[in-house]
Amino acid sequence: MHINDAVFLEDLCPKFRFRQWRKSIHRFTGRSCIYCGKPSESIDHVLPRSQGGLSTTENCVPACLSCNGNKSDENALYWYRKQKFYDPRRAMAIRAWLDGDLRLAIRLLQWANPNFRMSDNNYEKDEPDYEAA
Numbered sequence: 001m002h003i004n005d006a007v008f009l010e011d012l013c014p015k016f017r018f019r020q021w022r023k024s025i026h027r028f029t030g031r032s033c034i035y036c037g038k039p040s041e042s043i044d045h046v047l048p049r050s051q052g053g054l055s056t057t058e059n060c061v062p063a064c065l066s067c068n069g070n071k072s073d074e075n076a077l078y079w080y081r082k083q084k085f086y087d088p089r090r091a092m093a094i095r096a097w098l099d100g101d102l103r104l105a106i107r108l109l110q111w112a113n114p115n116f117r118m119s120d121n122n123y124e125k126d127e128p129d130y131e132a133a
């Protein structure tokens with residue numbers, strides 16, 4: 001009965017799981033906006049929810065409030081290309097993220113931003129969670 005109880009508890013606490021998941025998204029980029037590199041304060045749906053975008057790791061990127069609000073319902077890559085802070089390495093990173101290749105995305109973001117800090121240990125520790133999601 002203990003296993004059933006655990007499943008039941010998880011169902012009861014979707015908010016807790018959602019919060020953990022949001023945290024892990026921000027951790028992937030060292031809490032920086034995937035578009036401009038400023039501190040990420042929100043999660044942006046690359047394909048907007050209004051267009052059927054899902055709340056999956058592949059469709060959700062860390063973004064600052066300014067980018068998130070600016071982009072609105074536009075296609076993310078199309079919108080990004082028009083920004084002053086456009087960086088082709090970041091565009092590649094966003095594409096890799098959408099493909100679910102977070103490892104490549106993070107490497108590209110590191111390339112785009114030499115100040116990028118992310119502990120490899122943290123990433124390894126978080127990886128099983130990511131693959132299970």
Ligand SMILES: [Zn+2]
Nearest residue numbers: 033036064067
């Ligand atoms: Zn931003």
